[in-house]
Amino acid sequence: MGKREIRLRLNGGDRRVEIEDQMLLIELVRSLGLVGTKLSCDAQVCGACTVLLDGRPVSSCTTLAIEADGKPVVTIEGLADGAKLHPLQQAFIDRFAFQCGYCTPGMIVSAKALLDARPAPDAAEVRHWMEGNICRCTGYQTIVDAVLDAAEHLRSAR
Amino acid sequence: MKDKRVAGTSARRADGIAKVTGAARYAVDLSVPGMAHAIVVRSTRAHARIKSIDREAAAASPGVIRVLTGDDLVGAGLTPYYGHVVLDHPVLAIERVRFHGEPVALVVADTRREAAEAAELVEVTYEELPVVIDAEDALKKGAPDLHERRGDRVGDEGMDEGEGGLPTNVCAVARVGWGDLDDAFARAHLVVEGEYRYPMLYGYAMEPYNALAFFDQGDLVVYSSAQHVYMVRRDLARMFHLPLARVRVSAPYVGGGYGTKSYTKVEGMTAAAAFFTGRPVKLDLSVEEAILTTRSASAHIRARSAFTKDGKLLARDFDIVMNAGAYTDNTPLVNSKTANRCFGPYRIPALRVVARSAFTNTVPSSSLRGFGAPQGNIAGELQMDEAAVALGIDPVELRMRNLVGPGEELMPGKRPLDADLRDDLRCLASALEWPGAIVGRSIGLGVSASDAGAYPTSTAAVRIHSDSSVTLFTGSTELGQGSRTVLAQIVAEELGVALEGVGVVNGDTGVVTYERTTGASRTTTITGRAVQEACRDARRRVRGLAADTLAVAAAEIEDAPGGIGVAGRELGYGEVIERWFGAGGEVLGHGAVRRAEGFAKMPPFYEIGCSGLELSVDRETGQIHITKLTTVGDVGFAINPALVHGQDAGAAMMGLGAALHEELVYDGEQLANPNVVDYRVPRFSDLPDQVTHLLAERGDGSGPYGAKGAGEGAGNTIGGSVASALGRLFGVFPHQLPATPERVWRLIRDAETKRDP
Numbered sequence: 001m002g003k004r005e006i007r008l009r010l011n012g013g014d015r016r017v018e019i020e021d022q023m024l025l026i027e028l029v030r031s032l033g034l035v036g037t038k039l040s041c042d043a044q045v046c047g048a049c050t051v052l053l054d055g056r057p058v059s060s061c062t063t064l065a066i067e068a069d070g071k072p073v074v075t076i077e078g079l080a081d082g083a084k085l086h087p088l089q090q091a092f093i094d095r096f097a098f099q100c101g102y103c104t105p106g107m108i109v110s111a112k113a114l115l116d117a118r119p120a121p122d123a124a125e126v127r128h129w130m131e132g133n134i135c136r137c138t139g140y141q142t143i144v145d146a147v148l149d150a151a152e153h154l155r156s157a158r
Numbered sequence: 159m160k161d162k163r164v165a166g167t168s169a170r171r172a173d174g175i176a177k178v179t180g181a182a183r184y185a186v187d188l189s190v191p192g193m194a195h196a197i198v199v200r201s202t203r204a205h206a207r208i209k210s211i212d213r214e215a216a217a218a219s220p221g222v223i224r225v226l227t228g229d230d231l232v233g234a235g236l237t238p239y240y241g242h243v244v245l246d247h248p249v250l251a252i253e254r255v256r257f258h259g260e261p262v263a264l265v266v267a268d269t270r271r272e273a274a275e276a277a278e279l280v281e282v283t284y285e286e287l288p289v290v291i292d293a294e295d296a297l298k299k300g301a302p303d304l305h306e307r308r309g310d311r312v313g314d315e316g317m318d319e320g321e322g323g324l325p326t327n328v329c330a331v332a333r334v335g336w337g338d339l340d341d342a343f344a345r346a347h348l349v350v351e352g353e354y355r356y357p358m359l360y361g362y363a364m365e366p367y368n369a370l371a372f373f374d375q376g377d378l379v380v381y382s383s384a385q386h387v388y389m390v391r392r393d394l395a396r397m398f399h400l401p402l403a404r405v406r407v408s409a410p411y412v413g414g415g416y417g418t419k420s421y422t423k424v425e426g427m428t429a430a431a432a433f434f435t436g437r438p439v440k441l442d443l444s445v446e447e448a449i450l451t452t453r454s455a456s457a458h459i460r461a462r463s464a465f466t467k468d469g470k471l472l473a474r475d476f477d478i479v480m481n482a483g484a485y486t487d488n489t490p491l492v493n494s495k496t497a498n499r500c501f502g503p504y505r506i507p508a509l510r511v512v513a514r515s516a517f518t519n520t521v522p523s524s525s526l527r528g529f530g531a532p533q534g535n536i537a538g539e540l541q542m543d544e545a546a547v548a549l550g551i552d553p554v555e556l557r558m559r560n561l562v563g564p565g566e567e568l569m570p571g572k573r574p575l576d577a578d579l580r581d582d583l584r585c586l587a588s589a590l591e592w593p594g595a596i597v598g599r600s601i602g603l604g605v606s607a608s609d610a611g612a613y614p615t616s617t618a619a620v621r622i623h624s625d626s627s628v629t630l631f632t633g634s635t636e637l638g639q640g641s642r643t644v645l646a647q648i649v650a651e652e653l654g655v656a657l658e659g660v661g662v663v664n665g666d667t668g669v670v671t672y673e674r675t676t677g678a679s680r681t682t683t684i685t686g687r688a689v690q691e692a693c694r695d696a697r698r699r700v701r702g703l704a705a706d707t708l709a710v711a712a713a714e715i716e717d718a719p720g721g722i723g724v725a726g727r728e729l730g731y732g733e734v735i736e737r738w739f740g741a742g743g744e745v746l747g748h749g750a751v752r753r754a755e756g757f758a759k760m761p762p763f764y765e766i767g768c769s770g771l772e773l774s775v776d777r778e779t780g781q782i783h784i785t786k787l788t789t790v791g792d793v794g795f796a797i798n799p800a801l802v803h804g805q806d807a808g809a810a811m812m813g814l815g816a817a818l819h820e821e822l823v824y825d826g827e828q829l830a831n832p833n834v835v836d837y838r839v840p841r842f843s844d845l846p847d848q849v850t851h852l853l854a855e856r857g858d859g860s861g862p863y864g865a866k867g868a869g870e871g872a873g874n875t876i877g878g879s880v881a882s883a884l885g886r887l888f889g890v891f892p893h894q895l896p897a898t899p900e901r902v903w904r905l906i907r908d909a910e911t912k913r914d915p
Contacts, residue, residue: 035187036180038413040364041445041834048364076180089178093170096800099808100638101177102364102413108178127842134834136362136414137638138804139811140845 006069010034011078019065025051026060028068029075036076036105040134047133050106051075057113057132076105079112087157088112088150097146099137107133111147119155123148164650164657165863168800172642172662173411182411185383186368186442193370194223196431196441197273199263199280200450201255204291204519204827205302206284208253208262215279216265221272223435225280226264228252231430239309240393240422244486246309247522249397249426255284256304256484257519258828259450266431266439289519291824293481294458296327296516303327304484304517312396315491315613327517329482330490332497336570337508342473346464350544354537355894356877357821358456358481361526362839365413366448369428372438377404378429379668384409385419385635386675391667393422394429406668415637416812417525418452420677421488449832453822454526455480455492455515457533459500463541464508469549469556473508474501476537482515483522489515492529495609499874500534502542503568503579503607503764504560520824525677527812528870531608531767532877539604539878540891553882554587557605564858568607573759576858576866579605582768582790589788589850590770599785602883603770604875610867611762612678614753617671618688620649620696622745626720626732627659630692633673634685635665639869640801641681645689647797648862652693653731654719671748679765679867682797686862687756688749696747700731703738703745756860763860766792767871769810770879771846775887780903782818782880784846789872791851794859803851806872813876815840818896889913 002021007014010032019028026049029037040048042061049061052074079086088108091097098104107130114121114129121129126147127140135143176182213225228250231238238252239245251262263280267273288302295301303326324331343349369382378398384390387407395405412419424441431439443451457480464472478496482489497513515523542560546553561579562568568575586592586603594601619631630649634641646660664670673685697717704722705712716723721730735743751757772786789806796802819838823830831837859866877895884902885891888909892901 034180035183038184038365039186040366040413043445043833043835045835046364076178080179085175085178092178093174096168096171096804098177098638099640099804100364100412100414101173101182102184104177105180127845130842134364134839134841136364136416136812136839137808139807139849140840140842141807141849142804144842144845 006066008068008070009072011074021066023065024061025063025065025068028065029060034075034077038102038105040102047110048103048106050109050133052109052113055116057110076109079108087153088147091146091150091153095142095146095149097138097142103133103135107135107143114147115151115154119151121151162651162863164647165797166795168798169643169647169657171640172646173636184365184411184413185370185381185409186365188370188381189440190370190372190438192437194266194268194435194437194439195270195273196264196266196428196439197270197277198261198447199265199277201251201258201260201262203255203284203286204258204289205287206255207287208251208255209283209285211263212281213263216276219272219276219279221268222265222276223268223437224266226250226266226431226434227262230434237397240397240426241309241312241486242389242393242421243313243315243490244309245312246305247485247487249430257521259521260484261427264427264431266435289827291518291520291827293479293516293518296518297479297514301327304519309486329486329515329517330493332494332513333511334497335510337473339473339475339508339510342508343464346472347467348465348545348548349462350541350548351462352541352893354459354461354540356457356533356536357816357895359454359526359816359820360449360822360837361416361418361454362834363414363416363418366443366445367423367451368442369425370438370440371425371429371432373432377406379406380425380429381408381410382425383412383419384425385412385415385637385677386421387635387665387667388633388672389675390422390425394425397426398433406666408666408668409635410665412635412637416527417529417677420525420675423451445834446832449829450521452524453521454529455482455489455523455533457496459534459537461537461541463545465545465549469545469551469559471504471506471560474506476500476511478513478534480513480515481518481520481523483518483520485522487522488524492525495530496534498569498609499531499606500538502538503562503575503605505562519827527809528608528874531606531870531874532813532816535604535606535874536878536881536895539875540881543882543885544891552593554583554592557583573761573764575607576764576860577607577766577792578856579607579766582766582792582854585852585854586768586770586788586790589852590772590786594772599772599774600883600887601770601772602879602881602886604878604882606767606871606874607764608767608870608874609761610678610765611680611684612675614684614751614757614762615674616684616688617673617748617750618685618692619671620692620747622696622700622731622735624732624735624742624744626655626730628653628655629661629663630689631670632662632664632685632689633670634681635676637676639681639805640798644682644797644801645685648686648689649693652690653697679869680762682865683763683859683861683867684751686865687751690862691749691751692747695749696745699745699747700734704729704734707734707737763866765867765871767874768792769872769875771883773880773883775902777906780899780906782897782902784814786848787846788850789852790854791868791872792854793868794861794866795855795857795864796853797863797865799853802853802868805869806851807849809870809873810876811840813873814844816896817877817880819898821896
């Protein structure tokens, strides 16, 4: 089994890590203690394992760690600014947009990618973008509301 | 209701920051030094005798510590079975396998990858036995007998054998009935008759079953994704012949439950691996393996209902057959709840229900949200709609004429109804703009009343600290329903302290107080009452300390917000505590509820379902689109309204999944769709155009401040509502869920044939 060293910018910090060739990105981030990223379907349909790789949302359960070599990776742990929550995180709390919380890290990371790309989405766009994230608890409405709230907050703060 | 400060407000979730930052720890996230990893080797036969298991190659594989089989457990004198009603579920298969995917061996290695690679090398040879997949086939004469020798009975819940014990493959029987059925049907103006089918479902809690087990100075410690930690403790204590006090089961945050994580799943085999290797062992199942662990029971219901000319029910008759799968698990309860919940909250002069659940060579069936209620509801409620059409009476009006009123018994000798269903239904119909005027759209709605709460045993403890902050100890597990938040609100309300000053410790049998289960929508109502009692006990003790310290009669001391009052002055809890102890100290209050006083009559409360929807259908493809979804949360009093809405929204969406998409399908001896690619759960695109959650608060519940449970009800009526809306749209009522595009397309064609033969 081949091993190699990769360099990545993980949640804003430069890291050099030794990985095995077949290691998945989710295994890498979880092995570094970032266990907020969750494994569920293991088939790229549920979105629980979503992280940002080079700014784009990817399913870390089906992405090789080696693909992160030389790139920035953002996980749920990288969103808050110290004790100050990201507006999406605050909106998820205020809108009760989660229950068990298992899908929440992937959900919030996906939503961040949406708001990075489209700062003023409407409800239909939110629903369409988030189609790749499954939540079994909330029934989705509160999540749509939270993403719209956060978008508004981010725009007004600009 | 008296003025309240905290109860009745949508206080933010206590687990909010942890869950949005990724800091919340689930069992699957835990690890301990020296931890080994296990992988399950699963049966590739649906029914077979195990001739041999060759584990030599696997044992010699790199990193492998041990390869375990059922024989090892038997050889070591452990109890190799689990089950909370009947002890028949082998921890690892013993001599025989009874379903495709049953655990046959466990490979334990230093890493998960090494265990997975070695698992491929375990060679099992089988001698195949006749297989039965369908529940009705299993009840036929000559069907292969899955359990010639029945497991020992360890609980009595839901077991009703009748004369001569249970026949071949009958896992459980339930009978409910009264009145003269034959006479009632003979007098009927209208008899509606039909067969209805509800699908086999997978709950898809997004965190798959997992456990971490180790022995600590002879004590067994297990962290797992379990809902009912105390039930799991009992299975493990029996398995290892340990006193309850020496088994500790802890569930940190749980990634979805919905009943699917009730009772023991992987804890037994993980603990066995720890026992035989002397190492801490972690076992994480995949989603596919989770599907092979527990599913819900499909149901085939034959029903007939007799009505008078003016739409009054005279009698109902239900014959229900459910597919229990390979082992007993929770089937006796599911079966009896199905019998209790199928006929609806109506005045029925004569009733007969016989529900039977059959053993088959399929994945064991157990609990899933509302169990029994959605299965029976489709038959019971659809027949109300079918009768309405035949009698020319509005379906809402027909229900109004038959609904049981507040304080009336649904079942003789049971708790009288603690709800006003007529008012709930009026509220629902009005919100949905019944009967609807938009061409091409159709409304379906339904009601249900479930005997909820399970057996009302609960305890709680509060510690008031010397700074007047409080820690609550509860055995109720936080599954996402918000128990930590609601129970903290009750503490803040009772003790008159700030919500921010209340901490909650839950889910660890080594630390917290006894809780029978976390299910059946019971936490707010039953645990909530235990929490109230604990707070009252703590207050009593504080008054005692104050009387002692201040040298006044106890009768002169009264409760004040956050402390006590005496002779016109107030002292905070902390002050009283520190004065009594001299330095530091705390007060401990304990509360207990049992089947007595407010909970003397079963069920502890009825959980109301009152929800409906409006839909449109693409006639070319059969695709359903939900335009409106409305729920009425009849919860007595909403201690946290936002959390109640969350429960209603989640239950209704799960109900929609079963109504529109979800079904586990057996193709021959194995599941055709054991993954969430082929088993489709609701997504954002399934979100109805308009969602409305209403509350009905009449203070009529048996819980704190008149509250009663939520979380299942809103989903129970959704399957029936979809079928009812389709029937009203096309003139033919579908009798089988899910209403997939293909089935709807066929229904439309059937309706056309019926109209123009």
